Every structure is written in structure tokens, then in C-alpha cells.
Amino acid sequence: METVKVTFQVNNEKTVLAVKPNETLLETLRERLDLTGAKESCGIGSCGACTVEVNGLPLRSCIVLTSEMEGADITTIEGLCGEGKLHPLQETFMEQGAVQCGFCTSGMIMTAKNLLDRNDEPTRKDIVNTISSNVCRCTGYKKIVAAVEKAGKYGR
Amino acid sequence: MKDTMNIVGKRVVRSDSLAKVTGRARYTADLKMPNMLVAKVLRSPHPHAKILGIDLSGALKTPGVKAAVSGFDGFGIKWGVFRYTQDHAMLPTDKVRYIGEDVAAVAAVDEETALEALSRIRVDYDPLPAVFDPLEAMREGAPIIHEQYKNNINIHVHIDVGEMDRAMESAFLVREDTFKAAGEAYAMMEPYAVVASYENGFLDLWMPNAGPHVRAKALSNLLKIPLNRVRVRHINSGGAFGGRSEVAPGDLVASLLSIKAERPVKLVLSREENATSSRQVHDIIATIKTGMSKDGAIVAKDFRVVYDGGAYSSTGPIATSIPFYVYEECYRFSNVRYNGYRVITNKGIRGMYGCHGRAFLAGNEAQMDMMAKELGMDPVEIRLKNGLTSGEMTATKSRITSCGLKETIEVTAAKTDFQKRWPKTPKLEGIGMGCIAIMCGFPMGFRSGSSCYLKINDDGYVTLVTGVVDNGQGNESMVIQAASEILGVPMEDINLVNADTEITNLDPGAYSQAAAFVSTNAVKIACEKARKQIVAIAAEKLGVAETDIALKNRLVYSVEKPEKKMPISWVAREAFARADPIAATGTFFPNIDLEREWLSRPWGQMAGTFSYATSVAEVAIDPETGKITIPRFTAAHDCGRAINPMAVEGQIEGSVQQAGVAAITEGNLWDGCHLLNPDLLDYKVPLACDMPEIEAIIVESDDPVGPFGAKEGGIAIRMNAYSAVGCAVTHATGVLFKELPLTPDKVFEMLEKGTEVEG
Amino acid sequence: MILPGFEYRKAASVAEAIAFYNDFQGKARYLAGGTDLMPLLKYRLSTPAAVVDLKGIQELGAISADHGWLTIGANVTLFDLKNDPVVKEYFPVLCQSLEATSCETLQMRGTIGGNLLQDTRCIEYNKTMEWRTARGFCLKMGGETCNVVPHSRICLSNYCSDNALSLIALSAEVSLAGPEGDKTTGLEKIFSGCGSRVFALGPGEILTRIRIPMEKSRGVYEKLRVRNSIDYPLAAVAVAMRQNGARVCVGGVGPAPRVYDLTGTDAGSVRDGAQKAYTDARAVPNSTLSPTYRRKMVRALFRRAVNKILSEGK
Numbered sequence A: 001m002e003t004v005k006v007t008f009q010v011n012n013e014k015t016v017l018a019v020k021p022n023e024t025l026l027e028t029l030r031e032r033l034d035l036t037g038a039k040e041s042c043g044i045g046s047c048g049a050c051t052v053e054v055n056g057l058p059l060r061s062c063i064v065l066t067s068e069m070e071g072a073d074i075t076t077i078e079g080l081c082g083e084g085k086l087h088p089l090q091e092t093f094m095e096q097g098a099v100q101c102g103f104c105t106s107g108m109i110m111t112a113k114n115l116l117d118r119n120d121e122p123t124r125k126d127i128v129n130t131i132s133s134n135v136c137r138c139t140g141y142k143k144i145v146a147a148v149e150k151a152g153k154y155g156r
Numbered sequence B: 001m002k003d004t005m006n007i008v009g010k011r012v013v014r015s016d017s018l019a020k021v022t023g024r025a026r027y028t029a030d031l032k033m034p035n036m037l038v039a040k041v042l043r044s045p046h047p048h049a050k051i052l053g054i055d056l057s058g059a060l061k062t063p064g065v066k067a068a069v070s071g072f073d074g075f076g077i078k079w080g081v082f083r084y085t086q087d088h089a090m091l092p093t094d095k096v097r098y099i100g101e102d103v104a105a106v107a108a109v110d111e112e113t114a115l116e117a118l119s120r121i122r123v124d125y126d127p128l129p130a131v132f133d134p135l136e137a138m139r140e141g142a143p144i145i146h147e148q149y150k151n152n153i154n155i156h157v158h159i160d161v162g163e164m165d166r167a168m169e170s171a172f173l174v175r176e177d178t179f180k181a182a183g184e185a186y187a188m189m190e191p192y193a194v195v196a197s198y199e200n201g202f203l204d205l206w207m208p209n210a211g212p213h214v215r216a217k218a219l220s221n222l223l224k225i226p227l228n229r230v231r232v233r234h235i236n237s238g239g240a241f242g243g244r245s246e247v248a249p250g251d252l253v254a255s256l257l258s259i260k261a262e263r264p265v266k267l268v269l270s271r272e273e274n275a276t277s278s279r280q281v282h283d284i285i286a287t288i289k290t291g292m293s294k295d296g297a298i299v300a301k302d303f304r305v306v307y308d309g310g311a312y313s314s315t316g317p318i319a320t321s322i323p324f325y326v327y328e329e330c331y332r333f334s335n336v337r338y339n340g341y342r343v344i345t346n347k348g349i350r351g352m353y354g355c356h357g358r359a360f361l362a363g364n365e366a367q368m369d370m371m372a373k374e375l376g377m378d379p380v381e382i383r384l385k386n387g388l389t390s391g392e393m394t395a396t397k398s399r400i401t402s403c404g405l406k407e408t409i410e411v412t413a414a415k416t417d418f419q420k421r422w423p424k425t426p427k428l429e430g431i432g433m434g435c436i437a438i439m440c441g442f443p444m445g446f447r448s449g450s451s452c453y454l455k456i457n458d459d460g461y462v463t464l465v466t467g468v469v470d471n472g473q474g475n476e477s478m479v480i481q482a483a484s485e486i487l488g489v490p491m492e493d494i495n496l497v498n499a500d501t502e503i504t505n506l507d508p509g510a511y512s513q514a515a516a517f518v519s520t521n522a523v524k525i526a527c528e529k530a531r532k533q534i535v536a537i538a539a540e541k542l543g544v545a546e547t548d549i550a551l552k553n554r555l556v557y558s559v560e561k562p563e564k565k566m567p568i569s570w571v572a573r574e575a576f577a578r579a580d581p582i583a584a585t586g587t588f589f590p591n592i593d594l595e596r597e598w599l600s601r602p603w604g605q606m607a608g609t610f611s612y613a614t615s616v617a618e619v620a621i622d623p624e625t626g627k628i629t630i631p632r633f634t635a636a637h638d639c640g641r642a643i644n645p646m647a648v649e650g651q652i653e654g655s656v657q658q659a660g661v662a663a664i665t666e667g668n669l670w671d672g673c674h675l676l677n678p679d680l681l682d683y684k685v686p687l688a689c690d691m692p693e694i695e696a697i698i699v700e701s702d703d704p705v706g707p708f709g710a711k712e713g714g715i716a717i718r719m720n721a722y723s724a725v726g727c728a729v730t731h732a733t734g735v736l737f738k739e740l741p742l743t744p745d746k747v748f749e750m751l752e753k754g755t756e757v758e759g
Numbered sequence C: 001m002i003l004p005g006f007e008y009r010k011a012a013s014v015a016e017a018i019a020f021y022n023d024f025q026g027k028a029r030y031l032a033g034g035t036d037l038m039p040l041l042k043y044r045l046s047t048p049a050a051v052v053d054l055k056g057i058q059e060l061g062a063i064s065a066d067h068g069w070l071t072i073g074a075n076v077t078l079f080d081l082k083n084d085p086v087v088k089e090y091f092p093v094l095c096q097s098l099e100a101t102s103c104e105t106l107q108m109r110g111t112i113g114g115n116l117l118q119d120t121r122c123i124e125y126n127k128t129m130e131w132r133t134a135r136g137f138c139l140k141m142g143g144e145t146c147n148v149v150p151h152s153r154i155c156l157s158n159y160c161s162d163n164a165l166s167l168i169a170l171s172a173e174v175s176l177a178g179p180e181g182d183k184t185t186g187l188e189k190i191f192s193g194c195g196s197r198v199f200a201l202g203p204g205e206i207l208t209r210i211r212i213p214m215e216k217s218r219g220v221y222e223k224l225r226v227r228n229s230i231d232y233p234l235a236a237v238a239v240a241m242r243q244n245g246a247r248v249c250v251g252g253v254g255p256a257p258r259v260y261d262l263t264g265t266d267a268g269s270v271r272d273g274a275q276k277a278y279t280d281a282r283a284v285p286n287s288t289l290s291p292t293y294r295r296k297m298v299r300a301l302f303r304r305a306v307n308k309i310l311s312e313g314k
């Protein structure tokens, strides 16, 4: 296999890597860049635990090749809090008790972030619709919905 | 006490959540160590076959492979939770008993190499006849899976109390029904993973687990390494729900590989492996015969329950008993016979589950509704009539010391207007109620208790050392909160060291609902002792009476003259100077009859206390598709006292999802020995859009022994949410449900049957 | 779970993509959003020598309305298409099927081209290599027999695209470009009817665009699934009603969608149409719900969808 040279931004840092063509973005983040916040849970795109943001869109990084990332702007959960300040979603997830085992949390937050980025007044229905992209096994989602709702209000 | 508390009872942010929302919380698969190898396991493609030979040489020759092992590298020891269930070699040498069973493994420099090496392992099998259905497996002439289990009956729990036959005969109303439920998948978001590192004769391990000490013990036995040299370390756990309670084959595999390679080894299971080869949940067939008197009192119960146990014992005796006990801890009946059979089949191993027993429990509840109707009673009346109250004994002689069952029934009934709606719900809409109790802890010999050690450092910070285990429920935060209350320091001043076999003491672990009642009690006792030491020094220094001292906001002060105060850190330093630092140990051992044994002596005090809960589900059924929607769910849990109400609500809401909505979506599907949905796509964990509006209600019965009155806050709704759904669907269709999950195809069939009966 | 080894190529034009395809002697797979392809590769259901990324082909990314057609480039994502004002106004059935496809995050990645050309699914097929080895290879994996219907020699795996159904109901056409040249054909014609080789496309052919006659329609999409997000259809029906009548398309059961042109809209025609769809549906136990039930649901959803449209019209 020929390695593929990719240049992209991860959490505002320019990164140049030579990766195997069959390497997933999740593998690159976790194994090469030690960004282990995104998790592998199902491995085939059905649960959302590996969701990161690429060019402003939430992406399931377990079914995306790093080779496809040339020029991309990537944000992971680790890059969400700038200058020691948490993202509103991180604040509200804590405050509303939306976190239990925590394994789906980073994917859930990255998915919700996209909704808040494009919609400053999401209804409860919008929120439910968006986070229905991700599986959580612990919470019953009620507190997650509440956290996203609250973070939406913070943003405004 | 409630009003005087500063932090217990408050909706506090859990101590573990900051690390989790920033992606910094470490889970096993996140660990990286110098020279670490990647392990992969070769699994059985046969449901039942003799192993004639395993040749690892091809794998060992693969460049980049540092070790390869099979059962022949072990000591031929079989593990069992009980002496009479020692049947699991983890890496078998005699035969394989299910598809996906661990057979051999390699450790290599990377995953690709490991996979390549696996393909070069040769295993010689001689396939044997196999059996997948528990009823078939029990028949004479069925293939025998373990020599020692005649008719493949692994466990037979037999309980006989009172005079069941006579009572049944003289009952006014008798009804017998059989209910079935597919086993569920734990589907914890974190697939199983383990890191093993063997160095200088010590084996260190990290894995999501519900009890590090029992793991270490098992591995010490299996590997013939002294117990003190096996150290299970603390790590975050991405969910357990009962499925991470026991030693796993992967633990042995990673350990053997690390010992061989003399390097750290990481094994991470795939989602599919997690489903096929870690633990699954029992499929259950429950036949329930009930006799009632004219006034609706349960006079006799006759149960025959068959549990499909899969290939090995696991926690068999417990799993075969628990559904019965949580039922008898809830309702009064003095004549009962319970025959529970756990049957071995050539399928994956089944363990305990947070929502264990749904065919039995939902079956009992739905049948009760049918009988109540015949007697002119409604579900609320019949439950209040038969529900246990504080001071009463269960059928097998456990005394109930605090009981909020009545309150949970009444509050959910009131909130849902249950009794008014019950007689006249619109067509294909239904409402149903499910109740349950659960023991907080159960007999585990000397492991039934917990100990905590704490010290106050010279900066006034607290180090709390306890065995308490957190699988995501919030147990760590709970003990910190308890300590914070007693010691008068904020939660962030308390460093917790927990669940590490070398450092922390024994603890029942996170699988018998004991973390609040037992572990937190131990923490509370230790903190109270330390507090006494603080108070003594401060009283002396401040020149006030000890009874006048209070602790709050890092200060020790006089209640009468609040200007008399000093920082706790000063007290701590003073204690060091007196060569008597503030440090304390607290131990709590619940009132459990340790003579009690699951098979040989199924009576005596089961646990220190019992929690209670009631769920009410409202359902609507689409007449054309049979698809159920659950618009509203109301659940009340008597948790004794909510240490963190937000955490208790979170448990209730999670239970509504995992047991309640799961009752219409979740079940493992099989084609004989092949698990058809070992993934998160065809296995239907409910999504946000599938969830009802949930009202979580906390009832506080204030247990006399529980810490701050607490009992448990994690399980009870998990054990009755499906009952509420089963009852509601029965109510909506007029046809007693018989099988879970109530997927649209099954409901549609019920509707067709219902119309046949009508028309 | 790691992917098998393959080379990666990114094409800037359709011609370049076809050239890459030829470079690898046809042992290449086209990659759009990858939401269907990547899981297949992870499971080793396909082990190409190369994947050829089509996302760099600008011309496949546009939506345009002219000459009486709405033309949609194959690379347009489901999410963008769903939010397109013309689609909203003219083709409600498509809007509904897009909304019902998988989940929002996947709609943002998945393309319409990939959606139409997704592989068929079967509960005994979409599994890891280890699982399938233990089970024995089926027809779709090059084995001798079907694992769902013993002794069957035809594969009845399910075609699960939601949007093919609404597009067919809207009489959409697709344009294909391949080593042998370009062509345009009715969408319903690209199916082979056989689950083990789903499409009747030539080797290396690329779906470039989809076009729908620009005529306002009324429409209803009915999808049966256990969870209301993420899940593929267990049975689904799309109906589009225009001036010249109603077209119904049934899918999720069997390897190809089935089309029914409704002759009348009276109760009798609806009943007959639904009954015909029921008779035609060949449901076998290859998904999570019982086949008898899924077959009945074809009939139920057919009736429901058509009746909904009719009652809307009143």
C-alpha cells in the first residue's frame, strides 16, 4: 500500500501525516494523535460514539478514511474548550447530569454542537431529531435533551 | 436530618463528569504503554466440537508476533463463582461449546500483524452434535455439553414454602400462563477491553469491571500467581449493567500473552465479539400459576422457570434465583413453590443483568391484572392489597425494615390518573403498572461488606480510599458527596482512590445494588470517625464544647459563636504535630444471614434492606402496523434517600429506556447457534426519538440503617419498567401478552388474535 | 475494527475516475460518502484493490432546475437535498423519504448517488468474516445456497434505499457514465432483480446525475422500522400523485423496488393495488421482523400511503 500524505487542521493545529490509505480518521486521531476522546463503539457507523466535526459537519470517524481529509478542518472533543473555557454544551452536560458512563458523551456533544451552530433556537423536537443520530445506553436521553436545550439558550 | 444537610440531597455535578465532557476520561482502550502489544483472539467457528489439537507454530513464525497462546499454555484450571460451578476454563483444551468461544490468541506489534497471525493458527476440531434450545437440551438423549450436568441442567433452584398444593386447590381463582422473553444484549457502549502488564513478577490489569477483587482472585487461581501479585487497577468503565461482574476470558488471554511476551498487552473486543463472546442475557420461559382468594389476596404461587444459560455457569445460581426474590420481596404470599432451571446450551454465556427476569416479572404482573379484573379489582387495588409493608417477612424469611411500595404505587397512580382511566381508555390505548422490590446487597460471604480508609492531608484536602466501583452510575461521586457532607469540605477537595485491589479494601462491587447501602455506609462511618478527631482538636483549640462544633466550607466553627472558627487544614496540621494525624477506617457489614445459600439453604435474611419502585407506562398501538408508541412513562422509586437526586433520576430515566422501551425493541435473535444481531444496528437500543416523556419521582422512606437513609437508586425501575409496558399492552389489546420484546410483528399477531376472539 | 488493505485515489473528473477504475483492472470501488461502502469493507464483504473517491468531482455536486427537469448531481448529500426549496415544493414524497433515511448525521455525509447504489442487506450477510465463516458462505458471498431459505438458489436480500422508492414514484431517470459511454435510463431499470448482483450496471459505470420531471406532485412516504431513526426500512411505500395519476413504489422487501401505476383512485383500485403488492412481495426471514408480517405490512403501508394522499387531496 502506498502511504497517502495528508495535511489538515486538528483542533486548530496544522498536521501533516503520511497515513496508510485504509486508515480511518478515528484510528489516526486515537493512535497517532493521542486524541482518545472520540470512541470506537460499533465500528460501522451505527452508534455515533466516534463523531467529530469536519469542516463544520459532524462525521462518524470510524467509517471515514484519513486519506479523505486533505485540507480538512477537524475539531474533536478535546478541541472544544478554548483557553480553559468549556463549551456551553460541556457546561450543561455536566450541570444537567447528562453524563453517566461517558462513553457516548463526546460523540453526543459533537453531534449536538452542529445543531447549535446552525440553529440558535432549536426546538425540543429539533434536538431529539439531531441526537437520535447517536446511541446512549445509560441516560434515557432526557437529561441530554435538557442539556442541549440549555446550551442553546446560553449561546443566545 | 434532611434539613440540616448541606450537600447530601442536592443536585450536585458528578465528580467524574468534567473529565468525561472534555474527552479526557481514560477508558481501557485509551491506554498506551511503552512496548505495548496488540492482542487478537481466535474464536470457535463451531457450536460444539472436540479440540483435537491446536498448532500455534504458524502464528509464532509471523514477523511481528511476540507471543501466541492457547489453553495448553494454562494450568487446566476451571473457574466457577461457586465451588459447584467450576466449569469454565476460559481457554478450553477439551472442547468448544459455543461459536465465538476463545480458543487461542496472539500478541503482535499491531492489529494487522495479529490478524495475519491468527489466520495461521491451525485448530483441529471434531464437531459434535449440539443443542440450542433449552427445552430440547433438558430432554433425555440430548447432547451433553458438560459431563457433570445431567440433562444439561446446570442449576436447579428449588424453593418450597408453606403448603402450596393445598392452598392452590382451595384458591377461589386460579390461572396459569406461560411467558417467554428473548435474552437481551448488555450493549454497553464500551466494547470489552483489557490491558495486562506483567513485570517483576507482578501482573497489573486494567479493564472495565464491577468488582476488581473478585477478578484478581479468579486470575490468581487460573494463573497460579499469588493473589497479592495480581493487581487490578482503577479505570473508567463505559457501562456494565451486570455484564462485567466476572472474570472474562480476555483477562486470562491478555495475562498469558503478557507473561509470555514480557510486554504490556492490550486486547480490545470488536462490537461483535462483545456481543457473542463476553456475556449475554438469559432467554427465559416462565410458567406462572397463581391462586387468589375472593378478595384478591395471592394465596399460592407455583413457578416453573427455564433459563437458557448458554455454555457455562457464570453466576448461574444467582441468575436462576433473582427474579423470584425480587418478586417475593415485593408481594406477600405464604405458599409458594419455585422451580428454576438454568440449562446449558451451545450458545454464548449468560450472566446477570440489571433488567434480568423480564418474562417472569412482567408475566406475574400482567397475569395479576387479568385476575384482578375477574375479581372486579383494578391494578392499583390488587397491588396495594398484596404489597409488602415495613416490618413484614418475605416468603423466604427476610425482614423488610423500610418500605415505600405503597407510596410509589399511590404517587404514580395519582400522577397518571390511573384508576379513572383504567376502566375506559380509548381503543388500542392502554395503561399498565409494574411494581418491584430489590435487595441492596446479597450474601457474598466475607465480601459482603465494605471498608473505607481516609486521611486528611496537611492542606486540608481529603484522600478517600474505598473499594467502591463505578460503572457509570455515579458511585464515585456519591461517596465523595457523602464524605463532603460529613467533613465539611467541598467535593473538589476530596481525592478518591478506589477500585484498586492493591490499595483498596474489599467491597461488594457494583453488582448487588450495594454501593449506596454498603459502600457509602463504610465511607460515612470512616468520615464520622475522622470528624470526631477534628472536633476534639478544634473544641480544645477554640475553647468550646465538642457538641457546639460544626464543619462547613473548610472551616470548623462554633455554632453558638460562629466567629470562633479555624480552617480544617489547621486542625489537620495540629494533628500531625501531635503525632496523631487525622485518619480513620470505617467498615460496614450489612445484616445478612451468611448461612443463606442460593441452592442448599434458600432462606434467611437476604440483605440489609430493600428498595421499592412502581412504573406506569401508557401505550398506544397503531392498528394497521401493530407498532407501539409509549407517549408517557411515570416511575417512582423508593431509594431510601436520594444522595444526589439528579443521579437517581438519571438512573430511573435510563431504566425506562433499557427495560421499558426495550420491552418493545430489544432482544437477541438467533438462527440456531448464530447470533443474528451482534451489533448496534439490528440490536435495537432505543434512541432519543423512541423515548416517552418521563416523569421520575423519588420517594424517600428513610431507611434506619442506610447512609442518610439511602438504599439503592439504580436498579428497581430496571426490574419493573417492562412489566408496566407488558401490562399496558395487555390492557390496550385485551389479550394477555405472552412474549417479549413486543415488536410490531408480535403485537400485530396479538391484534389479529384479539379480533378473532371478538369476531 | 481495521479496514482491509487498499489504495486510495481521488478523482477530479468522471473521466479520471473511470481511468483509475481501469488502472486497477476493475478491482476498484467508487467512494462517495462511504456510509454504505465502509461498513461493507470493514466486514470484508468487499476487498477491492483500490477505492476511488468521487467527492472531488465538482460537476457531481450540483442541483439545478431547467428544461423541465430537476437535475441532481450524484454527490449531493441527502441533507442538502432534503433542504432544497424545489424538492420541498415539488416533491414532498422525496422530502419525506430523505427525512426518514438513517439519521441526521448520516444524511449529512451520505450522498444520493450512494444511496441509490447501496448494496442489498440481509441479516445473515451483513456480518464479519468470522461470523460468516462460522455460518458458511451464502449465495451473495459466492457460496452454494442461501442461508435464509435452505436450498434456495436465488438471493432475496433486501434493497433498503428509502429514496429510490420516492424517486421511482416520481419517474426519475438516472444518467450513467462508463468505459463504454454515457446513457440515461429510468431509475427502476437499473436493478437486476437478483440480490447477489443487485444492479444491472456495466463495469466501472458511474452514476452522474438523477433527474425528475419538474411537475408538482403530492406525495406520501411510509416507512416501517422499529426505531424511528437510524434504522433501515423493514418495508416501505412511496406514492407520488400527479396530473396523470399515481405511481406507487414498494421497497425494503426483496432485492429490487416494485412499481405500481394506479389506474384509479377509488377504494377498489387501491385495495387491488395493495393486494397485488402483497402478492408480489417475497419476504423471507432475512431481517429483524417476521416475513409474514413484513409482507402484510407491504399491503398495509400501500393502503395507508395512497389513502393519505387521497384524503389530503380532498
Ligand SMILES: Cc1cc2nc3c(=O)[nH]c(=O)nc-3n(C[C@H](O)[C@H](O)[C@H](O)COP(=O)(O)OP(=O)(O)OC[C@H]3O[C@@H](n4cnc5c(N)ncnc54)[C@H](O)[C@@H]3O)c2cc1C
Pocket (backbone or CB within 6 Å): A044, A045, A046, A047, B681, C029, C030, C031, C032, C033, C034, C035, C036, C037, C038, C039, C054, C074, C075, C078, C100, C101, C102, C103, C106, C109, C110, C111, C112, C113, C114, C115, C116, C117, C118, C119, C160, C161, C162, C163, C205, C206, C207, C208, C230, C231, C232, C233
Ligand atoms: C447506521 C446506518 C443506517 C443507515 N440507514 C439507512 C436508511 O435508513 N435508508 C437508506 O436508504 N440508507 C441507509 N443507510 C445507508 C447509507 O447511509 C445511505 O444509503 C447513503 O445515502 C449512502 O450514500 P454514500 O454516499 O455514503 O454511499 P457510499 O457508501 O459512498 O456508496 C454506496 C455504494 O454506491 C457506490 N457509489 C457511490 N456513488 C457512486 C456513483 N456516483 N457512481 C457509481 N457508484 C457509486 C459505491 O461504490 C458503493 O457501492 C444507512 C447507513 C448506516 C451506516
